[in-house]
Amino acid sequence: MNKVRRYVQTKHKNIWLVLSFCLAAIAIYGITQVFLHGQEASYGVSREVPWGLLIISYSFFVGITLGTAVVGALAHVFKIEDFNIMSKKVALVSLASLVAAFFVIFWDLASPFKFQVLRLVVYFTEFKVTSPIWWLVVLYALELPLLAFEVYFLLSKEKNSALFASLIGSSVGLIAYGVMALVFDSNGSRPLWHTSSFALFFIISAIAGGFSVVLVMIFLNGNTSKYKKPIEALSKTLFFLLTFMFIIDFWNIVINSYSPDTELGSTMRLFQWNGVLGKNFYIYEVFLGIVIPLLLIAFGKFKNPLLSSFAGILSIIGIFFARFDAVIGGQLMSRPSRELDFVQHSYIASNTEISLLIGSFGVAAIVYFLGAKFFNLEEERVDEQA
Amino acid sequence: MSRLNIDRRGFLKLASATGVAGVAGITGLPSPLKAASTKDQKSARFLKYDRGVLSPSFCEMCFWNCGVNVYTRNGKIHKLEGNRLNPNNKGHLCAKGNAGIQSTYDKDRIQSPLKRVGKRGEGKFKKISWDEAFELVHTKLNPLIQKYGPQTLATFMHGTGEPYIHALTKALGSPNITIPAYSQCLGSREMAWIFTFGTGVSGHETYDMANTKHMMIFGRNMAGAIQVREAEDFATGLASGAKLTYIDPRLSESCVNATDWLQINPGTDLALALGVINALIKDLLFDADFVTKYCYGFEELKKHIKQYTPQWASKKCGIDAKTIERIAWDFAKDAPNVVAIPARRMTRYGNDVQTVRAIAIINALVGNWGVPGGIWVRSSVPVKLPEYDEPKQPKTRRADGAGKGEKYPLAPVSLGRTNGIYEATLTQKPYPLKAWILYGTNPINHSSSGVNDIFKAIENLDLIIAIDTQFSDTVMYADIVLPESTYLERDDAPHVQKDKIPFIALRKAAIKPIYDTRGCFDICKGIAKKFEIDKWFENSPKKQIADLFKVLTKDQADTLSKDGVIKFENVDPYPRASGGELKFTTSTGKVQLSVPVLDDMYKKFGDDFSPIPIYKDPITLPKDSFRLLFGKTPFHSHARTQNNWVLLELQDDTPVWMHPTDAKKLGFKDGDMVNLINTQTGAKSDHSERLKVTKRIKQGSVFIHHGFGHRTKAWSRGYEKGTGDNYFISNGFDPLSGAGAFNNGFVKVVRA
Amino acid sequence: MMNIVNKKLNKNQNLAMVIIGDRCVNCNACYVACKTDWEIPAIKEAYRTKVWEIESEDNEGKPTISFLPVLCNHCENAPCVTVCPTGASFKRDEDGIVLVNPDMCIGCKACMVACPYDARYYDEEKQSVDKCTFCLPRLSVGLDPACVDTCVGESRNFGDISDPDSSVAKLLKNATSISRLKEDKGTLPNVYYITINE
Ligand SMILES: Nc1nc2c(c(=O)[nH]1)N[C@H]1C(S)=C(S)[C@@H](COP(=O)(O)OP(=O)(O)OC[C@H]3O[C@@H](n4cnc5c(=O)[nH]c(N)nc54)[C@H](O)[C@@H]3O)O[C@H]1N2
Ligand SMILES: Nc1nc2c(c(=O)[nH]1)N[C@H]1C(S)=C(S)[C@@H](COP(=O)(O)OP(=O)(O)OC[C@H]3O[C@@H](n4cnc5c(=O)[nH]c(N)nc54)[C@H](O)[C@@H]3O)O[C@H]1N2
Ligand code: SF4
Ligand code: SF4
Ligand code: SF4
Numbered sequence A: 001m002n003k004v005r006r007y008v009q010t011k012h013k014n015i016w017l018v019l020s021f022c023l024a025a026i027a028i029y030g031i032t033q034v035f036l037h038g039q040e041a042s043y044g045v046s047r048e049v050p051w052g053l054l055i056i057s058y059s060f061f062v063g064i065t066l067g068t069a070v071v072g073a074l075a076h077v078f079k080i081e082d083f084n085i086m087s088k089k090v091a092l093v094s095l096a097s098l099v100a101a102f103f104v105i106f107w108d109l110a111s112p113f114k115f116q117v118l119r120l121v122v123y124f125t126e127f128k129v130t131s132p133i134w135w136l137v138v139l140y141a142l143e144l145p146l147l148a149f150e151v152y153f154l155l156s157k158e159k160n161s162a163l164f165a166s167l168i169g170s171s172v173g174l175i176a177y178g179v180m181a182l183v184f185d186s187n188g189s190r191p192l193w194h195t196s197s198f199a200l201f202f203i204i205s206a207i208a209g210g211f212s213v214v215l216v217m218i219f220l221n222g223n224t225s226k227y228k229k230p231i232e233a234l235s236k237t238l239f240f241l242l243t244f245m246f247i248i249d250f251w252n253i254v255i256n257s258y259s260p261d262t263e264l265g266s267t268m269r270l271f272q273w274n275g276v277l278g279k280n281f282y283i284y285e286v287f288l289g290i291v292i293p294l295l296l297i298a299f300g301k302f303k304n305p306l307l308s309s310f311a312g313i314l315s316i317i318g319i320f321f322a323r324f325d326a327v328i329g330g331q332l333m334s335r336p337s338r339e340l341d342f343v344q345h346s347y348i349a350s351n352t353e354i355s356l357l358i359g360s361f362g363v364a365a366i367v368y369f370l371g372a373k374f375f376n377l378e379e380e381r382v383d384e385q386a
Numbered sequence B: 001m002s003r004l005n006i007d008r009r010g011f012l013k014l015a016s017a018t019g020v021a022g023v024a025g026i027t028g029l030p031s032p033l034k035a036a037s038t039k040d041q042k043s044a045r046f047l048k049y050d051r052g053v054l055s056p057s058f059c060e061m062c063f064w065n066c067g068v069n070v071y072t073r074n075g076k077i078h079k080l081e082g083n084r085l086n087p088n089n090k091g092h093l094c095a096k097g098n099a100g101i102q103s104t105y106d107k108d109r110i111q112s113p114l115k116r117v118g119k120r121g122e123g124k125f126k127k128i129s130w131d132e133a134f135e136l137v138h139t140k141l142n143p144l145i146q147k148y149g150p151q152t153l154a155t156f157m158h159g160t161g162e163p164y165i166h167a168l169t170k171a172l173g174s175p176n177i178t179i180p181a182y183s184q185c186l187g188s189r190e191m192a193w194i195f196t197f198g199t200g201v202s203g204h205e206t207y208d209m210a211n212t213k214h215m216m217i218f219g220r221n222m223a224g225a226i227q228v229r230e231a232e233d234f235a236t237g238l239a240s241g242a243k244l245t246y247i248d249p250r251l252s253e254s255c256v257n258a259t260d261w262l263q264i265n266p267g268t269d270l271a272l273a274l275g276v277i278n279a280l281i282k283d284l285l286f287d288a289d290f291v292t293k294y295c296y297g298f299e300e301l302k303k304h305i306k307q308y309t310p311q312w313a314s315k316k317c318g319i320d321a322k323t324i325e326r327i328a329w330d331f332a333k334d335a336p337n338v339v340a341i342p343a344r345r346m347t348r349y350g351n352d353v354q355t356v357r358a359i360a361i362i363n364a365l366v367g368n369w370g371v372p373g374g375i376w377v378r379s380s381v382p383v384k385l386p387e388y389d390e391p392k393q394p395k396t397r398r399a400d401g402a403g404k405g406e407k408y409p410l411a412p413v414s415l416g417r418t419n420g421i422y423e424a425t426l427t428q429k430p431y432p433l434k435a436w437i438l439y440g441t442n443p444i445n446h447s448s449s450g451v452n453d454i455f456k457a458i459e460n461l462d463l464i465i466a467i468d469t470q471f472s473d474t475v476m477y478a479d480i481v482l483p484e485s486t487y488l489e490r491d492d493a494p495h496v497q498k499d500k501i502p503f504i505a506l507r508k509a510a511i512k513p514i515y516d517t518r519g520c521f522d523i524c525k526g527i528a529k530k531f532e533i534d535k536w537f538e539n540s541p542k543k544q545i546a547d548l549f550k551v552l553t554k555d556q557a558d559t560l561s562k563d564g565v566i567k568f569e570n571v572d573p574y575p576r577a578s579g580g581e582l583k584f585t586t587s588t589g590k591v592q593l594s595v596p597v598l599d600d601m602y603k604k605f606g607d608d609f610s611p612i613p614i615y616k617d618p619i620t621l622p623k624d625s626f627r628l629l630f631g632k633t634p635f636h637s638h639a640r641t642q643n644n645w646v647l648l649e650l651q652d653d654t655p656v657w658m659h660p661t662d663a664k665k666l667g668f669k670d671g672d673m674v675n676l677i678n679t680q681t682g683a684k685s686d687h688s689e690r691l692k693v694t695k696r697i698k699q700g701s702v703f704i705h706h707g708f709g710h711r712t713k714a715w716s717r718g719y720e721k722g723t724g725d726n727y728f729i730s731n732g733f734d735p736l737s738g739a740g741a742f743n744n745g746f747v748k749v750v751r752a
Numbered sequence C: 001m002m003n004i005v006n007k008k009l010n011k012n013q014n015l016a017m018v019i020i021g022d023r024c025v026n027c028n029a030c031y032v033a034c035k036t037d038w039e040i041p042a043i044k045e046a047y048r049t050k051v052w053e054i055e056s057e058d059n060e061g062k063p064t065i066s067f068l069p070v071l072c073n074h075c076e077n078a079p080c081v082t083v084c085p086t087g088a089s090f091k092r093d094e095d096g097i098v099l100v101n102p103d104m105c106i107g108c109k110a111c112m113v114a115c116p117y118d119a120r121y122y123d124e125e126k127q128s129v130d131k132c133t134f135c136l137p138r139l140s141v142g143l144d145p146a147c148v149d150t151c152v153g154e155s156r157n158f159g160d161i162s163d164p165d166s167s168v169a170k171l172l173k174n175a176t177s178i179s180r181l182k183e184d185k186g187t188l189p190n191v192y193y194i195t196i197n198e
């Protein structure tokens, strides 16, 4: 019986890898479009809305990197037993997500086919300390090796080094993500981003995303009975984080959108039910992404792996929409002068951008499954069960 | 403010103090404190500018002919700049002028002579050589001339090459020369001015807006229907504190700094002007010295005008009587440094000559002739220019009713009635018209092609020859297409302009023709040779330039070749202000408040011909429809630039303006898509437009910009952009001038 | 009125544009002159300057219009420079002109979202973000900026406002009102809008 199971699961594993490649291959459509027509013509971005789906995806993926890194670090710190295998997988997800982030941002930066990005080589020579993006690049350039080390140490069972790497990695990740939030928050010309709670929401939701991912992973891993304690801890924290997000959303957006005709107020009105982002916000970001997960987790009394992981999936989707709403919403309303009315721009993600996004999930999956295969993580799982 | 927005320098100091910069030092990277020098390197690429080679020219994107300096780099035109020394534009070019380069480098241009092979309008042509083309013209045209006589040919011309087409037409023996500038544009205005002052306003208008204290403008959109010097003068006048009374059913660009905007009922400017005259006379606001000394017919005017009180006028034009009186007083207060300005495209309501007559009378009454801020007096260039023999205007009767003994005895035979030619072609009366030559003019888009059915007229023609630079809607119907080189690719005869400061400007080809095209002179000469009348084509533009240089003094010649323009500043545009005697070339030698030549016609034909304007109501609106008003957009010239990519960026559609009350009645809201239906023909616009709901347009009228709605598939960018006003305007005429009246077109607006 | 002029030490010149609001006729010659001179891509989105038509109503409900030419303000406190991670966007010490060095730009567009005036666009051919240069190349050979040179209403004026004899300094001195766009953003623009009539 075990033999059969092992066989299937080995097969299974390859199927996942194959599927990952298929997913990544979807990006080829977008890549071809960019090659043939250039970025400007292929992306939905414009002069007024320069940041679109790719930046959103980037901020989403690095958010997952942060969230999962935090879960990993917490597991280390609180020495949660039985989390051993999961830790490795979580670290790998963190890494995979970061690679996916690099993949999407590569397509967002200028002229990918001319390797504009190589200009990053001289990047550090201009010491641009005033630029959040400069710090972002520096920090994520650090984060990648740190995460790689962590995975390495975990696998080589060097517990102390792994703990150390995990702590450093998650701290750098946290700072980096804080800077990521600052990229938006420090921008005085976009009132939506330039609010007191924006960065907070960004970071909290990223961490919530990490918790969600781990919940889902535990569920997919099977044998959930082994993970009772982690599931409860994760569910409770996620519940708390989601509540927090709900409060911020409520105060920041719902209340502000009924505020008088200020710069901020007019942007916030995009989020009213009849605003362009209204449905996104209320249905996907708040209802699907926060309210339903909260109910599911509560209904499962923080213990039900199925309900909690389902809540996790929904909250991940919700967080993606939250990123979309925040990044796009911040750019949709503009006017070069006070004498002018606000002009409402539009942004519709192009097929090219969507294909690159889907592809980047594929890239993440490839990294994960390759890593898992390479480090025999799946084998271990089967062994565990045996 | 951005929270990271710390002063850069301060931050760097901070950074180095905290050792951040130190880290950079350790790793051997350049210190940020050296940034200034790297910056210089970065700037280096911004510190080069190759102006290129200069050739002098003048603009042909519209008919105003601004001075242009054409700059080429490596044989490619890089930049057009206004010639500072040219009085037409003092160094500035409008958007269209700046976009002139695109007309030359446009791949949609006509690239070689063509012969039609498909059906007319289908746009199927075969490339032929120039010699084949000239031969073809001869083999097609000659039999028609033999059969019907040379008058069977009508020619249309608009642009710098006009004189050659003029000569060719006359040499071939046809009297049917037509220039749309008369009957499609300013003919009625010119006639009224000539009646009053003995001279026309002319294409280069003589209003001294830069120095005026008050301009009263009757629907001349100075800021939007741009001719550069006028827009400059307009802006300067306003910036120097001039008052502006701007009269228009539509709030146009010119209203931006208007003291008063009078949203007049369309077609009633005459009532308003008569009301103003009444106030000027009744309240003794006129310049009695000027009137006694220089005017003819004041007593008749005084008697005649009694009926037209401001109260009366108010009922007609919708401006309240108090305002009319106030404006008359204001205007008179600043007299004589004031000017009343009629529209330029005065082909509007069919009462156009009389309307402009009333406006001319306002000017006469305030005595602003030859006074700063009023109307300046033109001078000719003080050089004896080379003269060339020209064929005589054939004595044959014209087909369009212009000329002595005809229906429009006052319409000049050298300009003709373009609208009359369409009619004659349609009816083949008074004699068969079988051939057209079109030079730089596009009747399908510039006339009431919807009502007139110009397409039917065309069916009567056995031969259409088009000389153009691009495939206009009309060119698509041509049998033979002769491409002219663009104004940047050709030498042209010197541009000599009578003006406030008269001047001569040069146009030299900046580049060789890119395609197999020729200048108008060479084209006409090529045709003439086949007809053996090429003795009229001995003076090429190059030779005319050379001849000009022969009659100039050395200094003058040097200036002209150096600057591309030579001005003759030793003239007096303000003879009245400087105490000189004024001369008027009217039949009475005076400014004619009443026009004696009209006395007889008035008796014979009635009110329209009255020596002093008699008011007549405009044609009233059919039920449930709107009067279609239209006008120039600042970003395009007529119907000729709608394939120019950079101008299309500025405007590529024709939103339909409608008053909120009208919109509400019809249940429309701003942004709805609508179509227009011509109430007379029932035809529906082939393109739906965005509705612009705005108080900027008078209730009962809708407005679109002129020049769009092209159906020529050869235009890759301009095809089917916007709606063509030409499909909806009226086919009326002014009984005096015989020029067109386009603003009595009515439309229904329906949801798309 | 001069007190609002940016004073900055060790700057030789303070180049600025002074736009006389009452003189703009909305011809958009500036738009075309600029696009042509700098070979800006033939798409609607790419421009360095344009003119807004502002429609509104007066107290009596009568419609009014006014025109507002806009371009990069070459801000004294330029957020676009602050956020640029590569130093591609920089402000020249000597005259305050804000430029983009296309060789350094990685196209992150942080500067585009940071600019409160929407003054920047992405130029795919140059593989770089681009913007108004105050026509520095033309200035370097002694010419006026292209948009100033062609300005039909003579609305645009350019020069060194730190030189009291310059035409722009005089315009500022004699103006009846002076304003800059979105002053609350703290960017300290170097494009001034003035009126010269009451
Ligand atoms: N419906 C309607 N009709 C109107 C008007 C209106 O507002 N509405 N306005 C009227 C007025 S004011 C006028 S002045 C007339 C103008 O009427 P037109 O003179 O017919 O003006 P366009 O429509 O510009 O057509 C000019 C043609 O000249 C061609 N062309 C341009 N440059 C050159 C060149 O260098 N050489 C040659 N050979 N051809 C060239 C263009 O391609 C175009 O086909 O239209 C009048 N008709
Ligand atoms: N950008 C640009 N400039 C041009 C041209 C161009 O094609 N494009 N063409 C040039 C040429 S050839 C000409 S002739 C001129 C034409 O210049 P204008 O004579 O100024 O011509 P339009 O733009 O036809 O009309 C101007 C205004 O008349 C208004 N109007 C309509 N009906 C009435 C009325 O009953 N009473 C009054 N008072 N106003 C009325 C319209 O609303 C419109 O705003 O423009 C010249 N300048
Ligand atoms: S007004 Fe404009 S289009 Fe006409 S000649 Fe002058 S620059 Fe050319
Ligand atoms: S206007 Fe915008 S692009 Fe120009 S300097 Fe200021 S912030 Fe930078
Ligand atoms: S897009 Fe270029 S210029 Fe703008 S911030 Fe990024 S690197 Fe700097």
Ligand code: SF4
Pocket (backbone or CB within 6 Å): C033, C034, C035, C038, C048, C049, C071, C131, C132, C133, C134, C135, C145, C146, C147, C148
């Ligand atoms: S200064 Fe030069 S670059 Fe800037 S808008 Fe004017 S023409 Fe364009």
Ligand code: SF4
Pocket (backbone or CB within 6 Å): C023, C024, C025, C026, C027, C028, C029, C030, C031, C051, C067, C069, C147, C150, C151, C152, C153, C154, C155, C156
């Ligand atoms: S060129 Fe001058 S007048 Fe014309 S739109 Fe531009 S700023 Fe205004």
Ligand SMILES: [Mo]
Pocket (backbone or CB within 6 Å): B181, B184, B185, B186, B344, B345
């Ligand atoms: Mo005209």
